[in-house]
Amino acid sequence: MYKEAPLTPTEACLDPYVRCALSGAAQTALGVRGSAVLAHAPQGCNYLVDGAFSWQDCDYAQTTTLCTKLCEDEIVHGGEELLARTILEAKELEISALFVLSACGPEIVGDDIVAVCEETQPKVDFKIIPIECAGFRGSQYDGIDIALEAMLRTLAATERKTIPNSVCLVAPHANANPTWMADLAWVQDVLAKLGIKVVATLTHETPLSELANTSAAECVLQLSHDAGYKAVSYLADTFGIEPLCVDTPLPVGLTNTRRWLTALGKRFDVEQVTEGLIADGERMVTETCRRRWPVARFFYRTPAAIVADATVGIPLVRFATEEMELTPTLVALRSVRAEAERLLNRELNDLRVTPHTVCGTDVYATRRSLETVRPRVVFGSTIERHACEGLDVPYVFEVVRPVRHFRLLNREYFGYRGILNLLECIQNEWSDRWRSKQRRYAAHW
Amino acid sequence: MNNCNSDDIVFHGTLQQLVNKVERGEMVPKLQASHAPMCKFFTSFYVISGIRHVVPLVHGPTGCPLWVSDIVRTRECCEFRGVPLEPTACTxxxxxxxxxxxxxxxxxAVREADARYNPDLIVILSCCCSGIIGDDVEGVAREAEKLVRAPVLALRSEGFGGDFRSGYEDAFELIMDLMEPPKTTRKGTINLIGARMGPSLTEFHDDLDEVTRLLRAVGIKINAVIAGGCTVDELRRAREVELNASWCYDWGQKLGDAMEARFGIPYSRTGQPYGLAATVEWIMGIADPLGLGHVAERVIRDETEKVRSDVEYLQRTLDGRTAVIEISEFPGPIRALSIARMVEECGAHAVVVNVHPYTIKERMPSIKFLLENGVNPEVILTKGLFRLGSFRSSRETERELEATVRGFDDPIFFGNAARYPDCPVVNLTLLNPMYLPHYGFRGIHNIAELLRHALDNQGLPRSALFRGMLYGNETN
Structure with a gap:
């Protein structure tokens, strides 16, 4: 079909989409309310913590991040003393927990952050949680898994009495929707309507008490196809907590949302309620579209590429194929989890589409794949907008981070309003494409 | 100054006195968490990525390059600066x-980068990881160069290996290796040095455009803006110029001195062209050595005439008043000291607030240069900023700043609009493109315009919304 197959990125020379483990661990730690993060790192790594701070929507008036700012001295002689001193200085802060994150430098020179945390713990009022998450340990998704494991082992170690009809939510922040908090809010709202209690969210604005209560959940719901698999296994193996919707794409688009809600309804024996939610939601979407007439209907069977994280990208395949009547010709996912790859293949088989797939793509592989496949529509980010330069791709729908359109309000992709948010992105891109760039003549006034 | 709460102040004196304290090792903030400017790797990356068609090859984990590629490359460069999507390769x-x-x-990775991107140059940048484990990046660069088409350089840029400044400086030194022996000397041609623009976000092109406009008016040609989007070919020919100049002594100094010492190319040492005197000094500092002083004088006369009313307004308004100048996120320490010089030239008493000892330490050569040139304003450092050391808006620093400003009679505040002192606020943020450039003659006009807005509208209410956003409602 194509002259050459799209490239798979090599390990040696990567232009990555996904940050390192320290970044993912910081994203996770900063989701715990009333805590601070101390990066045991040179000062540059603190920028990754700053990025994580924004990603968790933290408020600088409430959350503090610290850094030991290691220099050559500490790399040569060790930085444990400096770490201990900095932990003690954090006594000034009003916090209930301090997450101590180690970067590449101190881990290679052998700083034992766990021992330092144990030694200083009796001298401070807050709980100290060490997380060994040097950048070289893996991607930001690995970092999320490392941090979740550390939290669960230290803060949720005790078995609690199971709360009936309850769940804990895992890895909502491993989602490339730039305002993923809206996806989480949609899930929380739906669960409330179904009478299901959320025992803990791992993590976003999560109080320490919630974390301690995690083991009381009856079920666990993973909100990412990129991270959280290990935490779900840990909760299942250690506390017997039942994983839900394991083989179901996240609820993006009509069919995915229907399947996801139906699965929940069955598990919690609230099928009538979920049927009501589905009927109301689908009616709302249809009626809204009838009133507003989104132009997405004009793209019938246009070749489309999806370049995204697995969390948004996998469900988008069905949304693009079924709801938008596009023809997926390329699916390039930023992460490469085996579970996500299996889920993607199941979806492609079920839909009977055969796009080129690239798992763990990088910017170079994306550009080359786009060059080979030549889609007419791309779901992606600002990076793909620029990577498409010269390839005659008329439409790039920026749906995953980074996106150039600023959002002051959170917009979900999950659920029924999520469908409308996606259609709105498409509509605005369509308008931009058709907007006149110059006037044929000047007006007289 | 009067009525100022001395408990809020950790230093009050002249710039020279503060420099003396810093040199004696005094005034080290207590909290280790304070101040986390960019690391050496970031700043090296900025300089290197200011060369066109270069592959910065980061020898480290993915976290190191992604900050720069994600924010800087995609948003700042592709979106705002018209730079194409350039590679940020990583091992x-x-x-x-x-x-x-x-x-x-x-x-x-070098071989792949050469094959994939068809670059004019590959620069290997080491990170903490590769530095500590002892990978010989220079050795690999030498070996790789035999195997690939593009020249390959290596830079030891481990984040722990120096402050943010050392990254700029080492990168500038490295690219000197690309400069070939001159085949000729090009009359009336200079390099503008010390830039970090291209696929990076540091310089504000409006200021660069203004100084370039003035140079062209004098008939001076520019070989390259190093490293502000220059080509490898321009770097190769960089030694053919008569003179090096920079629009900011701070950034040009290291490369200027190094090129003078190694290649004998003179460097025009001037401060930033803020205000009339500094602008004249800046132009003449370049035109005179090139024998174009007489043309420059005519350009200066014409340009001065165009901003005469602005200059008169600045002098009339500022004469005898106190200008409190704050160094916050923007305009930055050296710019603030340049503004201090500008307002003093207009007859105002300059008080610079919150220049932090770390800033002094990291910019010592430039600060000393300014002192030698008579820039020695009164300096006040408040406790909140010194202790927490954050350049972000903080409630404590805002409270102290407001108290400090209240201590002066009829002051004018020069800083940015994120401060709420009870006096006219001249909004010098560099994030408002409507009033850029600040340099040169157009800068004089823009700063006069900003001062006019501040004074004409000082009775209007300030935003409780923005203030609450920045500092919480406790200070309302």
Whole structure:
């Protein structure tokens, strides 16, 4: 079909989409309310913590991040003393927990952050949680898994009495929707309507008490196809907590949302309620579209590429194929989890589409794949907008981070309003494409 | 100054006195968490990525390049600066590489980068990881150069290996290796040096455009803006110029001095062209050595005439008043000291607030240069900023700043609009493109315009919304 197959990125020379483990661990730690993060790192790594701070929507008036700012001295002689001193200085802060994150430098020179945390713990009022998450340990998704494991082992170690009809939510922040908090809010709202209690969210604005209560959940719901698999296994193996919707794409688009809600309804024996939610939601979407007439209907069977994280990208395949009547010709996912790859293949088989797939793509592989496949529509980010330069791709729908359109309000992709948010992105891109760039003549006034 | 709460102040004196304290090792903030400017790797990357068609090849895990590529490349460069999507290659070191070394992987990465991107130059940048495990990046660069088409350089830029300044400086020194012996000397041609623009976000092109406009008016040609989007070919010919100049002594100084020492190319040492005197000094500092002083004088006369009313307004308004100048996120310390010089030239008493000792330490050569040139304003450092050391808006610093400003009679505040002192606020943020440039003659007009807005509208209410956003409602 194509002259050459799209490239798979090599390990040696990567232009990555996904940050390192320290970044993912910081994203996770900063989701715990009333805590601070101390990066045991040179000062540059603190920028990754700053990025994580924004990603968790933290408020600088409430959350503090610290850094030991290691220099050559500490790399040569060790930085444990400096770490201990900095932990003690954090006594000034009003916090209930301090997450101590180690970067590449101190881990290679052998700083034992766990021992330092144990030694200083009796001298401070807050709980100290060490997380060994040097950048070289893996991607930001690995970092999320490392941090979740550390939290669960230290803060949720005790078995609690199971709360009936309850769940804990895992890895909502491993989602490339730039305002993923809206996806989480949609899930929380739906669960409330179904009478299901959320025992803990791992993590976003999560109080320490919630974390301690995690083991009381009856079920666990993973909100990412990129991270959280290990935490779900840990909760299942250690506390017997039942994983839900394991083989179901996240609820993006009509069919995915229907399947996801139906699965929940069955598990919690609230099928009538979920049927009501589905009927109301689908009616709302249809009626809204009838009133507003989104132009997405004009793209019938246009070749489309999806370049995204697995969390948004996998469900988008069905949304693009079924709801938008596009023809997926390329699916390039930023992460490469085996579970996500299996889920993607199941979806492609079920839909009977055969796009080129690239798992763990990088910017170079994306550009080359786009060059080979030549889609007419791309779901992606600002990076793909620029990577498409010269390839005659008329439409790039920026749906995953980074996106150039600023959002002051959170917009979900999950659920029924999520469908409308996606259609709105498409509509605005369509308008931009058709907007006149110059006037044929000047007006007289 | 009067009525100021001395408990809020950790230093009050002249710039020279503060420099003396810093040199004696005094005034070290207590909290280790304070001040986390960019690391050496970031700043090296900025300089290198200011060369067109270069592949910065980061020898480290993915976290190091992604900050720069994600924010800087995509948003700042592709979106705002018209720069095409350029590569940010990375060897993505993992645990195995950390144990067994990553030199083989690096060599492979150079070959791939050369084949993939068709670059004019490949620069290997080491990170903490590769630095600590002892990978010989220079050795790999030498080896790789035999195997690929593009020249390959290596820079030791481990984040722990120096402050943010050392990254700029080492990168500038490195690219001097590309400069070939001159085949000729090009009359009336200079390099503008010390820039970090291209696929990076540092300089504000409006200021660069203004100084370039003035140079062209004098008939001076520019070989290259190093490294502000220059080509490798321009770098190769960089020694053919008569003179090096910079629009900011701070950034040009290291490269200027090094090129003077190594290649004998003179460097025009001037401060930033803020205000009339500094602008004249800046132009003449370049035109005179090139024998174009008489043309420059005519350009200066014409340009001065165009901003005469602005200059008169600035002098009339500022004469005898106190100008409190704050160094916050923007305009930055050296710009603030340049503004201090500008307002003093207009007859105002300049008081610079919150120049932090770390800033002094990291910019010592430039600060000393300014002192030698008579820039020695009164300096006040408040406790909140010194202790927390954050340049972000903080409630404590805002409270102290407001108290400090209240201590002066009829002051004018020069800083940015994120401060709420009870006096006219001249909004000098560099994030408002409507009033850029600040440099040169157009800068004089823009700063006069900003001062006019501040004074004409001082009775209007300030935003409780923005203030609450920045500092919470406790200070309302």
């Amino acid at each position: 993505s070191l993992d645990e195995t590489n950390v144990i067994y070394g990553g030199e083989g992987k690096l060599l492979e």
